[in-house]
Amino acid sequence: MKKGNKYGVHRVIEPKGVLPQPANKIDNNMDEIYDNEILIDVQTLNIDSASFTQIEEQAGGDKEKIAEIMLGIVEKQGKHRNPVTGSGGMLLGTVEKIGDALIGKSDLKVGDRIATLVSLSLTPLRIDKIKDIRPDIDQVDIDGKAILFESGIYAKIPDDMPANLALSALDVAGAPAQTAKLVKPGDTVLIIGAGGKSGMLCCYEAKKRAGVTGKVIGLCHSERSTKRLMDLGFCDYVFSADATQPVPVLEKIEELTGGEMCDVTINNVNITDTEMTSILCTKDTGLVYFFSMATSFTKAALGAEGVGSDVTMIVGNGYTKGHAEITLQLLRESDKLRKVFEELYA
Amino acid sequence: MKIGCRYGTHRVIEPAGTLPQPAYRLDNTMSVFDNEVLIDVSTLNIDSASYTQIKQACSADAEQMKQMILSIVEERGKMQNPVTGSGGMLIGTVKEIGTAFPSNKLKVGDKIATLVSLSLTPLNIKKIKKLTIDSDQIDVEAEAILFESGLFAVLPDDIPEKLALAVLDVAGAPAQVDRLVTEGDIVCILGGGGKSGILCCYQAMQNAGSSGKVIVVEYSNENAKRIKNLGLATDVIVADATNVMDVYNKVMAITGGRGCDVTVNNVNVPSTEMTSILITKGQGSVYFFSMATSFTKAALGAEGVGKDINLIVGNGFAKGHANLTLNIIRESKPIRELFEKLYI
Numbered sequence: 001m002k003k004g005n006k007y008g009v010h011r012v013i014e015p016k017g018v019l020p021q022p023a024n025k026i027d028n029n030m031d032e033i034y035d036n037e038i039l040i041d042v043q044t045l046n047i048d049s050a051s052f053t054q055i056e057e058q059a060g061g062d063k064e065k066i067a068e069i070m071l072g073i074v075e076k077q078g079k080h081r082n083p084v085t086g087s088g089g090m091l092l093g094t095v096e097k098i099g100d101a102l103i104g105k106s107d108l109k110v111g112d113r114i115a116t117l118v119s120l121s122l123t124p125l126r127i128d129k130i131k132d133i134r135p136d137i138d139q140v141d142i143d144g145k146a147i148l149f150e151s152g153i154y155a156k157i158p159d160d161m162p163a164n165l166a167l168s169a170l171d172v173a174g175a176p177a178q179t180a181k182l183v184k185p186g187d188t189v190l191i192i193g194a195g196g197k198s199g200m201l202c203c204y205e206a207k208k209r210a211g212v213t214g215k216v217i218g219l220c221h222s223e224r225s226t227k228r229l230m231d232l233g234f235c236d237y238v239f240s241a242d243a244t245q246p247v248p249v250l251e252k253i254e255e256l257t258g259g260e261m262c263d264v265t266i267n268n269v270n271i272t273d274t275e276m277t278s279i280l281c282t283k284d285t286g287l288v289y290f291f292s293m294a295t296s297f298t299k300a301a302l303g304a305e306g307v308g309s310d311v312t313m314i315v316g317n318g319y320t321k322g323h324a325e326i327t328l329q330l331l332r333e334s335d336k337l338r339k340v341f342e343e344l345y346a
Numbered sequence: 347m348k349i350g351c352r353y354g355t356h357r358v359i360e361p362a363g364t365l366p367q368p369a370y371r372l373d374n375t376m377s378v379f380d381n382e383v384l385i386d387v388s389t390l391n392i393d394s395a396s397y398t399q400i401k402q403a404c405s406a407d408a409e410q411m412k413q414m415i416l417s418i419v420e421e422r423g424k425m426q427n428p429v430t431g432s433g434g435m436l437i438g439t440v441k442e443i444g445t446a447f448p449s450n451k452l453k454v455g456d457k458i459a460t461l462v463s464l465s466l467t468p469l470n471i472k473k474i475k476k477l478t479i480d481s482d483q484i485d486v487e488a489e490a491i492l493f494e495s496g497l498f499a500v501l502p503d504d505i506p507e508k509l510a511l512a513v514l515d516v517a518g519a520p521a522q523v524d525r526l527v528t529e530g531d532i533v534c535i536l537g538g539g540g541k542s543g544i545l546c547c548y549q550a551m552q553n554a555g556s557s558g559k560v561i562v563v564e565y566s567n568e569n570a571k572r573i574k575n576l577g578l579a580t581d582v583i584v585a586d587a588t589n590v591m592d593v594y595n596k597v598m599a600i601t602g603g604r605g606c607d608v609t610v611n612n613v614n615v616p617s618t619e620m621t622s623i624l625i626t627k628g629q630g631s632v633y634f635f636s637m638a639t640s641f642t643k644a645a646l647g648a649e650g651v652g653k654d655i656n657l658i659v660g661n662g663f664a665k666g667h668a669n670l671t672l673n674i675i676r677e678s679k680p681i682r683e684l685f686e687k688l689y690i
Contacts, residue, residue, distance in 0.1 A: 007624075007651055009591065017589050019620045021650045022643055086642035121642075122650045153652040174649065245363050247355060276365045280353075290641070290659070297634070297641040297659060298431035299368055305518065305662030306367045306466040307353055308497045315634070315641060315657035318649030 001100050004034030008149035011124050013078070020079070020149070021122035028078035028124040028147075036150040038108065039097040044164070045120065045140045046171045047089040049196070050270040050293040051082035052138040058084075067130040070140065074127050081121035087293040088120030089138070091146055092157070092167045102150065113157040115170045116148055117324060123147065137168060137345045155324035161331060165338075168345035169327050172198035174316060175268060175291050176205040176330060177323035182264050182289060183209035190253060190262040190281050192243050193269035194218030194235065195225025197345060198291060201330055202266050203234040204337055217256055219243060221269075232336055243269050246277040253281045267292050275299040276307075284310045291316035347445055350379030354493035357468050359423070366493070367466035372423035374468040374491075380446040381494040387438035389508065390464065390484050391515045394540070395614040395637040396427035396434060397482040403429075412474045415484070419471050426465035432637040433464030434482070436490055437501065437511045448494060457507060459514045460490070461497035461668060483508060483689070499668040505675055509682075512689035513671050516542035518660065519612065519635050520549040520674060521667035526608050526631060527553035534597060534606040534625055536587045537613035538562030538579065539569025541689070542635060544681060546610050547578035548674055561600055563587055563621075565613075576680050587618040597625040611636050619643040626655050635660035 004010045011034075012018060013025040020026050033039050047055070047070075059065035074080055081088050095112045108114065116123060124147040132141040148154060155170055157163045175198040183189055189206045193199045195218070207216045218235040220226040226240040237256050241249050253261060265282045266289045267274060275295060278288045288311055290300065300313050331338045350356045356379060358369040366372055378384045392400070392415075404410035419425050426433050440456045452458070460467060468491040476485040492498060499514055501507050519542040527533055533550045537543050539562065550560045562579040564570040570584045583596045597606065605627035611618060616638045623644070626632050632655060634644065644657050675682050 017591065018617065019590055019647070019650070021647050022617055022620060086640065087646060118650050118652070119646045121646050151651050153649075246365055247351075247353075247363070273364065273368055276368060293642055293645065295641045296431070297639045297644075298637055300641075300659045301637065301661065302432060302463045302465050303365070303367050304659075305497075306365070306462050307495045308462065308663055309661075310663055310665050311661065313659035313661060315644045315648075315659060317645060317653075317655065317657055319652050320654045 001033070001035040004036040004150070006036065006150045008122065010034060011147070019122070021119065024077060026078040026124055028126045030126055030145040030147065033097060033099055033147065035099040035101040037099045038095060038102065038148040040091070040093040040114070040116070040146045040148060041096045042091050042093040042142055042144045042146050044092040044167060045080065045089060045142060046091065046167050047138045047140060048087040048293060049138055050085045051087045051089060053270055054082060054084050056135055063133050066133055070130065071127060074125055079120060079123055079125050085293055086121065088123070090120060090171050091116050091123070092163055093146065113163060114154045115157060115167050116146070117153040117155055117170060117173065117319065119318065139164070153319060158328060162346055165331070165341055165346035166328060168197065169201070169331055169341060170324055172201060173323040173327040174318040174320060175266070176201040177320045177326040178289060178316065179205040179266060180209060180326060181320065182287065185209070185211040186213040187263040188215045188257055188260065190217045190219065190265040192219045192265065192267045192274060192278060193292070194238070195220035195222065195229045196268055199268045200229065200232065200337065200340065201327065202268060203229065204330055204334055207234045217253070217262070219249065228340065232340065243274040243277050244271065246280050249277045250280045262286060264289070267295065270294055272296065276303050279304050279309055279311055280307065282311050287312045287314065289314050289316060347378065347380040350381045350494065352381065352494045354466065357491070367463070370422065372468045374423035374470045376470055376489045376491070378442055378444045378491065380444040382444045383440060383447055383452065383492040384442040385438040385458070385460070385490045385492060386441045387436050387486055387488040387490050389437045389511060390425065390486055391434045391436065391511050392425070392482045392484065393430070393432040393434040393637060394482055395430045396432045398614055399427060399429050401479060406479050408477050408479055411479065412477050416471060416474065419469055424464060424467055424469050430637055431465065433467070435464060435511070435515050436460050436467070437507055438490065451500065457501045458498045459501060459511050460492055461499055461514060461517065461663065463662065467491065483511065497663060502672060505672060506690060508690045509675065509685055510672065512541065512685060513545065513675055514668055516545060517667040517671040518662040518664055520545040521664040521670045522633055522660065523549040523610060524553060524670060525664065526633060529553065529555045530557040531607040532559045532561070532601055532604065534561045534563065534609045536563045536609065536611045536618060536622060537636070539564040539566060539573055540612060543612045544578060545671060545674055546612060547573065548678060548681060551578060561597060561606070563593055572684070576684070587613045587621050588615065590621045590624060593621045594624045606630060608633065611639065614638055616640065617643070620647045623648050623653055623655065624651065628654050631656040631658060633658045633660060
């Protein structure tokens, strides 16, 4: 077996010298694996929400066209990194082969069901056939293979829940785990895009951390998600608004917080132009966590400066230690959450 | 006088409902609303990423660059580079103050620098008087508007205004370094030889102290030498910051494989996110000051290599940043002399 680089640099075709994520093309030949790689027989791709929304729009909602766009992306790049949003997603599959250098070092064995927790935007992928597309939950069943690098993170699918349920929660595992780290007792927390998948997990975790003296505000868009979040009962306030319109949202938050604004704002919205809303709703000593892949760096950076806000802005890191365990645990803790997830995403 | 919104939304032409920064086009009619300040502009300091892009697009031809800047402002009512999204700042004299403008610190005739980005400042250029391809400061005959929420600094008497402008432009960077770096930290500054890099180095050396390390990664030999001569770093690496593995190996050699507690990215070229991430140790922080940073490359990059680190979006504003930065110029004679040579 050929010796591979820890970060997968050996798979990069062009441009030379970069890592697999920023690369335009990576080698997705699966006939032979490197000594520090794991070959996965893929069953399901869970496309990143911003990416899937973009592909669906481009395809006008037509499944054939969605399949065509996805195959085209993988054909061209050797991985599924959406050229518009730059984002990927994750996958569910079975371990087929383990490189020599990892035997004894990895806790995986052939036949294990795993979800990769690194982005599809850097995962060598080959799609042989697209079998089913489930647009409501951004999941696509395929015949295909993928490679996990030595530095790649993964989670074994637990026995006590269905694989699809675990996958849909693991996909956004970073968000509730970061929420757990950020929110302190007594905090006022705003979750933007609170009615979506990661939003609901964040709301639950935020309330747990903020406690009775804290306040969790959920901002949703559609009537349906607003009602769903209200019924879940995790938030102190839930309201519906267009997050791209900073001024009305700002006024509402001023009213709900008595002009104090929020200590922590978590942005989970998978649409563009919500940076200013996030900044303006946060105290100028507060913190904004951008989990949305649709965030523009310059809009956030210049936006805060432009309104003279001393807010701390963090780029959502999809990985934090223990994130898979924290997130799966939420589904075990809360029956309500698990029920909604089963209905919507599994 | 017409009544304006605190954040200047009354100046937004399209798309409606957005704030001035993300707006495509602003109303740059130079009559003030009640909470605005009208400024007679003398100099624009174009953001470095923006200036580099303009220079490249115009093949470093000064006349073409003038035309490009004029046409951006003509089209958008503000100097926001459509490619980089960034702006810059300006100096000028206060010409008129709206009746509802809150600050009592300002009077007509004051020389000020605006500390909000040009990317949201209504601007009307009558004439570009001087543009040289090597300086991102251009002299103009122009007028601009400062909103109620807009930040500004009255220019000090003891520092020449062009020097003050040059350092205030990047005032956020050293101020954030002051917050992030604590004694004993290993700090890496990517792009340490440029303007904000030098100020960051100075502050990092102060904060990290004798038990810490400040490592500078610099592309140009000349800049690297300058940092060494000024004693602004403990280690200097000459390398291309976009070459991830090269920088990674060199930083690991210096740190004994530990990596850095704090990495500050000041490089104004794209694709340096992964370098920043890989050289930072677990639980450490990366501060992205470069406007060329891609949000998705940073977010997915850290996840992709399984790094549990803080990725921070550079905020150009931090309380007290103007004073902190002007004080560096007062404290460090070598930096002052260097900046006087380079930026005036």
